[in-house]
Amino acid sequence: MAVVLPSPPATASPGLDGVVTKPDTTTRTPRVKPTKEDLLKTHAVHVQKQANSPENAPRPVKQPNLAFAYPASTKSIREVDIIPLSQLEVNSHHRGSGLILKVISPPFLGAGAVSIVEDEFGNVDKISIYNQNDSSILSGVPEGCIIGVKEPYYTINGKNADGSEDYMICVDHPSDVTLIRFTDPIIPEPLRLGPLLKTAEDWKKAGDTAFLEKDFPTAVFCYTEALDCAEDEGFKPSIYTKRAGTSLILGRYDSAKEDALASRTGTSTDWKAYYTAGRACYGLCNYSESKEYLSKALELNPTNPAIKKEYERCLARLHEEETGDYDFEAIYKSLSPKDVHLDLGSFTRNTEVKASPLHGRGLFATKDLAPGDLVFAEKATLMPNQYEPMRASAALYALTVRQLLDNPSLCKSVLQLYPGEMTYERNPLEGTLVDGVPVLDVFVIEGLRNKNCFSVPMSTLEDTRPTAQEGRQAKGLWVHASNLNHACVPNTLRSFLGDMLISRATRHIKAGEEIFHQYVPVKSLPDVRNGVYKDGWGFECSCTLCVAELKQSSEASREKRKDLLAQVEKILNKKTPRAKTIIPDATIRSVDKLMKQLEEAHEPEIYGRLPRLTLIYGSNWLVGAYRGKKNYSKTIRNAVKVLRNFGFEMPQGAESQDKVWEPRQMFFSEEWHSLMTIHVVVALRRLAEAYSGLGKKEMAERSVEAAEFGYMLVTGFKNDLSNLDR
Numbered sequence: 001m002a003v004v005l006p007s008p009p010a011t012a013s014p015g016l017d018g019v020v021t022k023p024d025t026t027t028r029t030p031r032v033k034p035t036k037e038d039l040l041k042t043h044a045v046h047v048q049k050q051a052n053s054p055e056n057a058p059r060p061v062k063q064p065n066l067a068f069a070y071p072a073s074t075k076s077i078r079e080v081d082i083i084p085l086s087q088l089e090v091n092s093h094h095r096g097s098g099l100i101l102k103v104i105s106p107p108f109l110g111a112g113a114v115s116i117v118e119d120e121f122g123n124v125d126k127i128s129i130y131n132q133n134d135s136s137i138l139s140g141v142p143e144g145c146i147i148g149v150k151e152p153y154y155t156i157n158g159k160n161a162d163g164s165e166d167y168m169i170c171v172d173h174p175s176d177v178t179l180i181r182f183t184d185p186i187i188p189e190p191l192r193l194g195p196l197l198k199t200a201e202d203w204k205k206a207g208d209t210a211f212l213e214k215d216f217p218t219a220v221f222c223y224t225e226a227l228d229c230a231e232d233e234g235f236k237p238s239i240y241t242k243r244a245g246t247s248l249i250l251g252r253y254d255s256a257k258e259d260a261l262a263s264r265t266g267t268s269t270d271w272k273a274y275y276t277a278g279r280a281c282y283g284l285c286n287y288s289e290s291k292e293y294l295s296k297a298l299e300l301n302p303t304n305p306a307i308k309k310e311y312e313r314c315l316a317r318l319h320e321e322e323t324g325d326y327d328f329e330a331i332y333k334s335l336s337p338k339d340v341h342l343d344l345g346s347f348t349r350n351t352e353v354k355a356s357p358l359h360g361r362g363l364f365a366t367k368d369l370a371p372g373d374l375v376f377a378e379k380a381t382l383m384p385n386q387y388e389p390m391r392a393s394a395a396l397y398a399l400t401v402r403q404l405l406d407n408p409s410l411c412k413s414v415l416q417l418y419p420g421e422m423t424y425e426r427n428p429l430e431g432t433l434v435d436g437v438p439v440l441d442v443f444v445i446e447g448l449r450n451k452n453c454f455s456v457p458m459s460t461l462e463d464t465r466p467t468a469q470e471g472r473q474a475k476g477l478w479v480h481a482s483n484l485n486h487a488c489v490p491n492t493l494r495s496f497l498g499d500m501l502i503s504r505a506t507r508h509i510k511a512g513e514e515i516f517h518q519y520v521p522v523k524s525l526p527d528v529r530n531g532v533y534k535d536g537w538g539f540e541c542s543c544t545l546c547v548a549e550l551k552q553s554s555e556a557s558r559e560k561r562k563d564l565l566a567q568v569e570k571i572l573n574k575k576t577p578r579a580k581t582i583i584p585d586a587t588i589r590s591v592d593k594l595m596k597q598l599e600e601a602h603e604p605e606i607y608g609r610l611p612r613l614t615l616i617y618g619s620n621w622l623v624g625a626y627r628g629k630k631n632y633s634k635t636i637r638n639a640v641k642v643l644r645n646f647g648f649e650m651p652q653g654a655e656s657q658d659k660v661w662e663p664r665q666m667f668f669s670e671e672w673h674s675l676m677t678i679h680v681v682v683a684l685r686r687l688a689e690a691y692s693g694l695g696k697k698e699m700a701e702r703s704v705e706a707a708e709f710g711y712m713l714v715t716g717f718k719n720d721l722s723n724l725d726r
Helices: 036-051 200-212 216-229 233-250 253-262 268-283 287-300 305-323 328-334 389-406 408-415 442-452 526-537 544-552 555-572 585-600 613-628 632-645 663-668 678-693 697-715 721-725
Strands: 097-103 112-118 124-130 146-150 153-159 165-171 177-180 351-355 361-365 374-379 454-456 474-476 492-497 500-505 514-517
Touching (some): 216 233, 233 253, 268 287, 287 305, 328 492, 389 408, 389 474, 454 492, 492 514, 492 697, 526 544, 585 613, 613 632, 678 721
Parallel strands (some): 124 165
Antiparallel strands (some): 097 112, 153 165, 351 361, 361 514, 454 474, 492 500
């Protein structure tokens, strides 16, 4: 798939750069339309310019603006009233109507495929078809093809050079356009000029030629025409075989499986059909079904090494699904910027999806889990290898639309995700096949992408290193993980390895208990963070911490904490001291004094076993300040306070340098509500350094052991703490 980026906005529609040109929304007939000759002449100039431009330039993506959403058509082209182009009205969606058009120009390939089209009466106009996969011939319809457009949206595309309005049929929803076969009786007689190829054999040969030239969409088109023309049933299996193999290359796994099974003849050569069907199911991550077909292929051809290899791969994925047994270190080493899509099965047996008392669905534990246990590991349903921040969202949107279009079996799991509030009621026919393709509403897809996607580093381990490139994150959809509800103080922590999401328990979780994670890193102030949740997802958090701070703590106490935090941040300028930075004693005393006041502003009866988020920044800063002065006793005292402020239970006297205790046990408290982040690991390392500086080797080793356990939670698997220094 081409690299994707947001498309520049047309004058009549919203763009992605934050600038929205208010469109003319008046429904009317076009004022003046160019002639056929003028349309073709202008179009030819653009096509020629594109032909002279560098090859393989990335095609942009028209990413929908939800403020201008409209529903996809759910009708078949045979259920609408066919109208001429002359009846199109500007800014109308022509519900109940459709167009049968002949493409009379080569396509101009931009954010959409722009072509000049003609109806049976000789009327001409311009059409732009968006959101088609590169695997489809509709991504750039060849001249001479016939298309049907259902409930067409006619709009103003901007201004021409002479100042006149530029009109265009805009096809946003990919299911609103269909390629009509040359033999289809729905084609009006004036458009029925007949294809150049007449027989199934001719179409098959044309398909073979296109295949050899690696023009796989055209090959699929030709094989389909061959099947439509074939009168001899005995000729069809070979065409099904070829179309199945071509679809497999294109990643159209549903079609590949269907055609492979249709190619069976009841002979020993059917091993090829089962082999292709097995590979198609593997591509869809349906490993049980893949095993079934590959087993049948082996029965018919037991010595074939290719079948054996695929069968062993399938067994490995089933083992991962069953046991959650992964070699995460080896997986990490296999990652590269060009190879982030891992060949792994998803382990979800420890969880199940059920109705949540909080919001819609939720994930629940199916067994007791201890801190550090693998809750689940899920391979991304959809995640493009695009880590440029300005392109990641558009890349995921485009991939989602195109994968659902190519593999309709994915629609059920993806389209059940919550897209946020729509301006119209969702249609229950979304995802069902109409005219051979699933009904896809691109505005719904953009909504569910926006509400359910995760921002993903190539690996969380790399992201913890000081040398990590800030902001380089892909975006992906993990359908199982999308059922998780949010809590500011959750019971799990997620990490990433390529397109694998790893979830580990951060405290004891009982069977039947709901599993939570953080949607985004939490803000210190409850009103601020809940504003984020309200704006992004439309809810107010009801976790233990938010209830305590917003419902139980007084408004006066909240305001006092807010004011004191602002004073701390003003003094420190929101920076943490570096290792060799020497902070003036006067500054340290001022911060220490404010931190004591801020600590006193937390009501003990409310915050007794909860995180104190407003204290974390200041106490972290004091750890760095005293570390820089090599004041080990005060480094220990403030590092312990950092851990306490994150909600971890500290034994009485832990702030003393002489106290002997077990830091690792803080992860196993069943009564405290703790918040696990990389800052906890850093605090434990600072604790170890300070103990070592005082010659307390045993406590230093215990602190390192605790830090290693915490780092495992953060990164998803056991790693050396030295990564934090690289």
